[in-house]
Amino acid sequence: MGGRRASSWGLAGRDAGWEEYAACRGEDPTLFFPLQGENTSAAKRICRRCPVRVDCLEAALERGVKHQYGVWGGMSEQERLTVLRERRRAS
Numbered sequence: 001m002g003g004r005r006a007s008s009w010g011l012a013g014r015d016a017g018w019e020e021y022a023a024c025r026g027e028d029p030t031l032f033f034p035l036q037g038e039n040t041s042a043a044k045r046i047c048r049r050c051p052v053r054v055d056c057l058e059a060a061l062e063r064g065v066k067h068q069y070g071v072w073g074g075m076s077e078q079e080r081l082t083v084l085r086e087r088r089r090a091s
Contacts, residue, residue, distance in 0.1 A: 018059075023050035033070040040071050047074030061087075 019025070023046050024032060031043040047053050057073020057080075065081045072080070 018052040018055035021052045022056060023047070023053075031071075040076055043071040044074050047071065050074075 024043075027046055031040075031046070034040055034043075047056075050056070053073050055073075057075060060068045060072035060075075060080060061084060065077050065084060068080070069077060075083070
């Protein structure tokens with residue numbers, strides 16, 4: 001895997017890998033990047049059936065919440081922030 005560049009959703013310039021297998025490929029990006037207060041359930045439904053959901057979530061957590069708007073790995077910014085806080089407390 002790799003070599004090919006992912007060009008959407010903030011992945012430009014990164015070697016493609018798990019992104020090529022993501023269930024969200026070809027889906028409407030506005031589902032994953034809603035305006036504040038809009039429903040994210042459609043995006044999260046797609047994430048639940050995604051074979052690389054964990055890879056996506058870990059990549060988003062590594063980049064940090066500050067710079068990662070939207071639904072990644074089936075979680076919103078706020079949900080990822082909670083995970084990051086829990087990990088910090090546990091370490």
